[in-house]
Amino acid sequence: MTAEFDPVAYINEPRWQASRLGLERISAALDALGRPQDALSFVHVAGTNGKGSTCAYISFICRAAGLKTGLFTSPYIERFEERIQVNGQAISYEELSRVTRSVQVVAEELAHKTGDHLTEFELMCAVALVYFAQQACDIVVLEVGLGGRLDSTNVIDRAEVDVITRIDLDHTALLGDTLEAIAGEKAAIIKPGAAVVSAPQTDGVRAVIETAAHCADTLCFVSDQNIVNLGVCANNGSLIREFSYKTFDKLQTSLLAGYQIENAALALEAALALRCRGFKISDEALRAGIAQATWPGRFEIVQFASDEMVPEQPVRHPAIVVDGGHNPQGARALAQSIREVFAGRRVIFVMGVLADKAYGEMIEAVADLAKLFIAVTPDNPRALAAHELEQEIRLRTTAPSIMAASYDDALELAMSNAENADVVCFFGSLYAIADVKNALRHREVCDD
Numbered sequence: 001m002t003a004e005f006d007p008v009a010y011i012n013e014p015r016w017q018a019s020r021l022g023l024e025r026i027s028a029a030l031d032a033l034g035r036p037q038d039a040l041s042f043v044h045v046a047g048t049n050g051k052g053s054t055c056a057y058i059s060f061i062c063r064a065a066g067l068k069t070g071l072f073t074s075p076y077i078e079r080f081e082e083r084i085q086v087n088g089q090a091i092s093y094e095e096l097s098r099v100t101r102s103v104q105v106v107a108e109e110l111a112h113k114t115g116d117h118l119t120e121f122e123l124m125c126a127v128a129l130v131y132f133a134q135q136a137c138d139i140v141v142l143e144v145g146l147g148g149r150l151d152s153t154n155v156i157d158r159a160e161v162d163v164i165t166r167i168d169l170d171h172t173a174l175l176g177d178t179l180e181a182i183a184g185e186k187a188a189i190i191k192p193g194a195a196v197v198s199a200p201q202t203d204g205v206r207a208v209i210e211t212a213a214h215c216a217d218t219l220c221f222v223s224d225q226n227i228v229n230l231g232v233c234a235n236n237g238s239l240i241r242e243f244s245y246k247t248f249d250k251l252q253t254s255l256l257a258g259y260q261i262e263n264a265a266l267a268l269e270a271a272l273a274l275r276c277r278g279f280k281i282s283d284e285a286l287r288a289g290i291a292q293a294t295w296p297g298r299f300e301i302v303q304f305a306s307d308e309m310v311p312e313q314p315v316r317h318p319a320i321v322v323d324g325g326h327n328p329q330g331a332r333a334l335a336q337s338i339r340e341v342f343a344g345r346r347v348i349f350v351m352g353v354l355a356d357k358a359y360g361e362m363i364e365a366v367a368d369l370a371k372l373f374i375a376v377t378p379d380n381p382r383a384l385a386a387h388e389l390e391q392e393i394r395l396r397t398t399a400p401s402i403m404a405a406s407y408d409d410a411l412e413l414a415m416s417n418a419e420n421a422d423v424v425c426f427f428g429s430l431y432a433i434a435d436v437k438n439a440l441r442h443r444e445v446c447d448d
Helices: 007-011 024-032 051-064 093-114 120-134 179-187 203-215 260-276 283-292 328-341 359-369 386-396 407-417 430-442
Strands: 042-046 069-072 084-086 139-143 161-164 195-198 218-221 227-235 238-245 248-253 300-303 319-322 347-351 370-375 401-403 423-427
Touching (some): 007 120, 024 093, 024 120, 051 260, 051 283, 069 120, 084 120, 093 120, 161 260, 179 203, 195 203, 218 260, 227 260, 238 260, 248 283, 260 283, 319 430, 328 359, 328 423, 359 370, 359 386, 370 407, 407 423
Parallel strands (some): 042 139, 042 161, 195 218, 319 423, 347 423, 370 401
Antiparallel strands (some): 227 238, 238 248, 300 319
16 A cells, blocks of 8 residues: 655755755756746845835735735744745645645656755745746745845746845855855845845845846836834734835834834835836735734734833733844844834843854844843754853843743742742744644643
């Protein structure tokens, strides 16, 4: 009796998990699959921080405009299928199985001929492109996995809009150890004739992008001067952030981190570029998409202290924040958001990181806010052990630190050390968010 095919187990097969940059394998596979990418229109998004949130904003705007919208992102937060969505709905397990089967046939034929199997990310990218073509998506928002030039998503030959989020130091062993070198890798997604929009960048990075965009249709950099942060306020039982951008006054977003308004402005510019290229996207759709956008694990407040929502009531429990900040820029942005939303609060940081991250700088970025650090080991083969992280915390800050055996244990330790006016903040890795959410469910802090 033949065992039932498990697409997740196949794609996650350890033999193909090593990252091997290059476009030869994915190009050959997609050629054999009939080049599904040629039937699609793309917004291609690269950068260091903010890619996922920017993709979410663009996706919600396109959906509000009535466009059938595909979304490909990584990593997933809780369910593997989240990485491939159409109009906000993750691919079903049955559809994932069906499409992966067709990709498997091609991948194994190519491996037999060349001795080189597609990597995990290449398999996932191929499955996504085949599925989006079968679904006849009007637009696909495609997030780069790693870098840009040799990333599997760069197999596409054209894009409507290429988007570059903020560039910072990350994956330096693969992408280069300067901002300009990393920018060169990421700006290599820029295709002839595409519109290009970029977040604000350093002068050196801006010059790299301008050079790469010489073949582009248009080039637009978001300017900090055009963004006006109007602050966080209560609205119908929840918190929202208001901001203005250029002629768009009092835009609203439920993504509360201060950096999100830059991502929203970048998405707005991408949508305006799509409009210029013939896509029907009204101002109302722009506003609605930004207001409706959600994205888990990015300064996500899963429990409010009472006075955030009803100021006249006493604080009865600490606020709880989950954030996927996993490099120094992300940690600095997290610290700034805490200062703004939770001014004056002391913070218990539950921190777990991957060993290849600049975790020392991350600790320093939040250290002055810390009441306590709790070090934990994420469930990932690249994770830094909790005892090594705690040693680094002791070197980088005078704040007290302890270790936890798991995220369930870390939550118990955090709550037992927290006073009602404190903030408990989980951060350090997107790969840990599923375990954090499960721990919160076990304690009945959040539901599904």
